[in-house]
Amino acid sequence: MDRLRIGVIGLGWFGEIHCDTIVGVPNLELAALCTRKPDRLAELAKKYGVKKTYRDYRDMLADPEIDAVSIVTMWDQHTEPAIAALEAGKHVFLEKPMASTVADCNKIIAASKRSKGILLVGHICRFNPRYRMAKQAIAAGKIGKIVAMSSRRNIPAAWTPEILNKIGPIVGDAIHDTDLMLWFTGDRIVSAYAQTVDVRGLKFPDIGQTMYRFAGGASATLETVWCMPEKTPFDIDERLSIIGTEGIIHVQDTFPNLGIVSKDKLHSPDTTYWPEFDGVRGGALRDEFAYFATCALNGKTPSMGRPEDAAAALEATLAAEESARTGNVIRIGGN
Structure with missing residues (x-):
């Protein structure tokens, strides 16, 4: 497999920037979108030409054709989808802050150690x-x-x-x-x-x-x-x-x-960080997603964006x- 099929969970302003960025990374395919808001879901599905849309992230995670997810929900809503995605064997790009408590960070780290998927926390700097x-x-x-x-x-x-x-x-x-x-x-x-x-x-x-x-x-x-x-x-x-x-x-x-x-x-x-050129985002966020995709496709544990570092921060x-x-x-x- 030379491309990672990724879904985005959470379609607020930064979730949309994630989508803008993903479509410009050669070894990523924006394959699915998820939000509880039907109007927003329809709007972005049309913008990106994405056919698979979900209002419940659990349904996305049940799809065997989705290899990875980007989680861009609010910080206090990271824990459950992150753990569920890792338990489903998906690769996970988790936006910062990793969670809202250190205890939840530790739960996510434990799930990552049991998972066949990699976990990268998006400390873009x-x-x-x-x-x-x-x-x-x-x-x-x-x-x-x-x-x-x-x-x-x-x-x-x-x-x-x-x-x-x-x-x-x-x-x-x-x-x-x-x-x-x-x-x-x-x-x-x-x-x-x-x-x-x-x-x-x-x-x-x-x-x-x-x-x-x-x-x-x-x-x-x-x-x-x-x-x-x-x-x-x-x-x-x-x-x-x-x-x-x-x-x-x-x-x-x-x-x-x-x-x-x-x-x-x-x-x-x-x-x-995410400058826009011709409708596609570049900069550090694109480099971060490219690194995530390369690690996942090669079965390599990321040395950047380690969850232990994110928990310490x-x-x-x-x-x-x-x-x-x-x-x-x-x-x-x-x-």
Whole structure:
């Protein structure tokens, strides 16, 4: 078999981006769609020319012609479809955050170890070429031992009113930088402290400021502001600095690597994660799906997007949220 027949479970805005991306990956075939909303199901089935549609993911998993699934439901609805898909022997691409509790992460990991299918958790930043190059430089010893890191991952307020009623900025976005920091250091986080700011009175606060301590002594600060002004001319202000004993690495993405000035505005669109060209998504998400497909077709366990790493990132961000609620430093892993 040279192509993986994949179904997408969950057809919100990011589920649609998954579909846009899958159709551009040569060794993937978008073979099925699943959502509980019949109008949305019909809309996207027509857009992509997909004949197999389901309103219950269990029916999709019962189809022997479906080799893999991409799960893009809300984070607190990941556990049951992920475990069911793995038990059905399907390959699973599971969006981040892996689950809403560490206990559920562990259940998914246990199911993956029993399954003939592979499991990859979609921590897309590891497929950003700038972070990959940073990891390569760190592994080559170019900056010595990491002693401090700082990140910024801020997005405009227009993006977030609906999202902030489902997930907060620390688990929703700082989890990316948490995962990167764990990857760069090869270390574990032993404590978290955080503060949040509620600007708009939504279910979750708009701003999260987090600090970590790593077992090896390094410290890290992470900024996530989900309420940049409505007219901010870029989709994300994303930066990460890594300070070592012998050098420094600085990553800046996405602003201002492309600026488009029209008669109405200045805009700096995403050119890294899922940029769209001729109706097909490229960038890091396409690379991530291509890697997933290659691993699955070759029976290889992924070394990127490992569920154990995703669980560690979730544990740290949940600890940070607990710190923000209680005002206490939260110890992780009994330390």
